[in-house]
Amino acid sequence: MNKFESLVYNAVKNNPIIKLMLRNAYQGVFDILPNRKDYSINPIVAKEGFFFGFHDLNPFHTNDSLLLANRYLIPKRMPNPGEELEVGYFNKNDFWSEFKPLARTKAWNYHKGCRLQWLDNESVIFNDRESNRFVSRIYHQNGEFLKTLDYPIDSCSQDGRMASSFSYERLEELMGGYGYPYADGEAFLEEYFPKQTGLFTIDIGANTRELLVSIEELKTIGEVPRYVSEQTHFVTHTLFSPDGRYLAFLHRSVKREAALKRWSRLLVYDxxxxxxxxxxxxxxxxxxxxxxxxQIIAYCRLEGVDSHILFESPTMEKYRRVAYPRLNSDGHQSFASDTIFVTDTYPDKWRMAKLYLVDTKTNEVQYLASLNSLKSFQSIMGQHWACDLHPRMNHTGNMVCFDSVHTGKRALCLMPLS
Incomplete structure (x- = not known):
């Protein structure tokens, strides 16, 4: 953001409706002018009709030979109950040309897909809907069905033994477009701080679930501002640390009758x-x-300033600001190494979404791409079909994949960095 945009943003950032109206009006002025041209540091391979979803999961196999993907089967609109998404992968050996389908799911959205992810070197796991309940399925990469878990998952530990979970009905009601269009009987939406739901852990081998932290218990952890006591609270964005010892998550609340005004914080459970x-x-x-x-890189507000913050340990007591003010707008991060990460931006006034490579040691920022985010893919109230780039690095750190609509269609994209 430039200085003017930053000034306006800081003035309206706590009022989502006004912020949205100003953004739409601002972009509308520049819609009159000729479009900016797409730019990328290297050629992009775009697989139209496919996407992956959020930035927090790595779709690449551990040896980078396979790339998980979702194929959508409906036109550009929100999925209705019962409508399916096809899951599978591309193979590096045939230059990512052929998609190998594995299965279909009825539990998905555009931003986080069906939480398709590698469970180990041979199998994948994803969410589905069965007999009026959420489940998760495990498939071998050869297409063989292996197992159904009685619960939906959000993220899995790297050793494949544990998964995190929460109420997807509560999430969909309080953060529309990130859950699924079904009830799960565990939302307890009439309560601000229900004790029956919250952050769950799943033992994948035993197919059992445990309530790790209830939403009611979140009131007693750290400092919770008094003004959010009459907001509806929920858990989302859960992620295990690489060694499996820690489970990070966002604790959020929303004033449902106040135009989606949200409060959020980052918690790490040992x-x-x-x-x-x-x-x-x-x-x-x-x-x-x-x-x-x-370590955790997070985009957050700290000491009154919004920026990327590197928390040096899971206790998050020590931290430092990264690449500020060069990067002063929200982004989705993915590490290429322990000191370098890729991040994106939301569409600017020209509707251009950007990709950057950031060095946390030197604060150097490399400009990777600027891609058109078409107006037709802009979400409207209650219809969250926008396509964020959500960059995701491969394990070697020399290729990034992301979702984009710069070709005119939603596409899963690959771009080498070397």
Whole structure:
């Protein structure tokens, strides 16, 4: 953001409706002018008709030979109950040309897909709907069905033993477009702080679930502002640390009758000690990921300033600001190494979404791409079909994949960085 945009943003950032109206009007003025041209540092391979979803999961196989993908089967609109998404993967050996389908699912959205992810080197897991309940399916990469878990998952530990979970009905009601269009009987939406639901862990081998932290218990962890006591609280964006010891998540609340005004914070649960740590942020945390050193990069508001913050340990007591003010707008991060991450931006006034490579040691920022985010893909109230780039690095750190609509269709894209 330039200085003027930053000034306006800071003035309206706590009022989502006014912020949305001003953004639409601002972009509308520039819609009159000729479009900016797409730019990328290297050629982009775009697989139209496919997408992956959020930035926090790695769709690449551990040896980078396979790339998980979702194929959508409906036109550009929100999915209705019962409508399916096809899951599968592309193979590097045939230059990512042929899609191998594995299965279909009825539990999905555009932003986070069906939480398709590698469970180990041979199998994948994703959410589905069965007999009026949410489940998760495990398939071998050769297409063989292996197992159904009785619960939906959000993220899995790297050893494939545990998964995180929460109420997708509660999430969909309080953060539309991130859950699924079904009831699960565990939302307890009439309660601000229900004790029956919250953050769950799943033992994948035993097919059992445990309530790790209830939403009611979240009131007692760290400092919760008094003004959110009459907001409806929920859990989302859960992610295990690489070593499996910690489980990070966002604790959010929303004033449902006040135009979706949200409060959020980042928490990290120590599964070994049974302790929960709260980040020393103000009232906003949007996106985060772990690196292999158990550090967290998060876009958040800290000391009144919105920026990328590197938390040096899971307790989040020590931290430093990264690449500010060069990067002063929200983004979705993915680590290329322990010190370098890729991030994106939301569409600017020209409707151009950008990709950057960031060095946390030197604060150097490399400009990777600027791609058109077509107006027809702009979400409207209650219809969250926008396509964020959501960049995701491969394990080698030399290729990024992302979702984009710059070709005119939603597409899963690949771009080498070397």
């Amino acid at each position: 599964l070994k000690k049974g302790e929960c740590h709260a980040a020393p942020t103000d009232d906003m945390v949007s996106h985060y990921v772990w690196n292999e050193k158990n």
